[in-house]
Amino acid sequence: MYALPSIFSPSLSAAPGMSRVSPLDAVEAAKRLAAYTAVDRHIRPEDKVIGIGSGSTVPYVVERILQQGEERNRDRVFLPTGFQSQQLITHSGLRLGDIMQYSQLDVTIDGADEVDADLNCIKGGGACQLREKVLAEVARTFIVVADYRKNSAVLGTSVSFPVPTLTHNSPTPPKYTSGVPIEVSPFAHTSVLRSLHTMLDSPKATLRMARAKAGPVVTDNGNFIIDAPFTEAALRKPHELLVKIKLLTGVVEVGLFCDIVKAAYFGNQDGSVSARFENGETAHIESSN
Numbered sequence: 001m002y003a004l005p006s007i008f009s010p011s012l013s014a015a016p017g018m019s020r021v022s023p024l025d026a027v028e029a030a031k032r033l034a035a036y037t038a039v040d041r042h043i044r045p046e047d048k049v050i051g052i053g054s055g056s057t058v059p060y061v062v063e064r065i066l067q068q069g070e071e072r073n074r075d076r077v078f079l080p081t082g083f084q085s086q087q088l089i090t091h092s093g094l095r096l097g098d099i100m101q102y103s104q105l106d107v108t109i110d111g112a113d114e115v116d117a118d119l120n121c122i123k124g125g126g127a128c129q130l131r132e133k134v135l136a137e138v139a140r141t142f143i144v145v146a147d148y149r150k151n152s153a154v155l156g157t158s159v160s161f162p163v164p165t166l167t168h169n170s171p172t173p174p175k176y177t178s179g180v181p182i183e184v185s186p187f188a189h190t191s192v193l194r195s196l197h198t199m200l201d202s203p204k205a206t207l208r209m210a211r212a213k214a215g216p217v218v219t220d221n222g223n224f225i226i227d228a229p230f231t232e233a234a235l236r237k238p239h240e241l242l243v244k245i246k247l248l249t250g251v252v253e254v255g256l257f258c259d260i261v262k263a264a265y266f267g268n269q270d271g272s273v274s275a276r277f278e279n280g281e282t283a284h285i286e287s288s289n
């Protein structure tokens with residue numbers, strides 16, 4: 001019953017044990033290392049209500065949870081942050097719950113697009129940030145897992161966020177980063193775009209378009225996504241920026257997660273894991289897997 005669905009992790013579908021896993025490229029191996037380490041440290045036997053985030057790292061989280069065994073998972077319930085993680089949970093044979101039944105979760109583990117030195121994150125690369133933030137905020141412990149490319153000093157500066165070229169009427173053009181994902185009501189998307197362009201110094205903010213559908217990406221909540229690049233100076237104060245964006249009428253949720261993360265785990269290319277904790281401590285963990 002407990003088997004990782006191949007649609008989420010084709011190269012791992014036959015193997016709950018790492019030694020039988022087919023070779024992964026460096027990034028995939030790093031995602032899996034981060035996920036396994038976080039599950040081993042934070043999903044304890046007594047944790048019964050567990051949030052499962054979205055993205056390509058989270059299937060490794062579920063894989064490790066499955067490896068804890070049927071007995072351990074029998075009386076647990078798993079809450080998804082979107083359609084993808086809902087499918088991941090049900091196809092894995094784990095029990096699916098509904099966030100509307102729970103005001104507190106034991107732990108949520110999710111991916112991130114980027115994490116800064118203070119554990120602020122950019123999320124929403126998969127357009128799931130509303131549900132992700134709800135499940136992060138109601139969890140006693142919110143843990144982020146990612147590969148080494150997401151580990152940044154300042155948001156917007158990692159390789160996963162290439163800086164777009166931009167002309168600007170300034171002698172020294174400010175450095176703009178690629179976007180902060182912003183979920184907006186479709187009705188308000190043009191007015192939010194205008195406010196981002198004119199009031200919040202994000203002239204390159206654009207509506208995210210779908211790849212295999214005509215028109216914009218539509219979220220699990222029926223909304224649109226705007227990707228808004230900001231200057232490095234703005235992203236050095238992510239909480240201030242979050243508040244400004246959130247106050248725009250029509251904004252449903254912003255993919256800036258501030259002061260929520262308890263710990264972040266980054267898989268490295270050399271097989272180690274770097275961890276950062278909310279109290280400012282860091283750890284370098286040599287993998288035993």
Ligand SMILES: O=C(CO)[C@H](O)[C@H](O)COP(=O)(O)O
Binds near residue numbers: 112113125
């Ligand atoms: O925020 C997210 C989805 O909205 C994801 O957690 C984020 O995009 C990271 O994804 P991946 O694990 O594929 O790098």
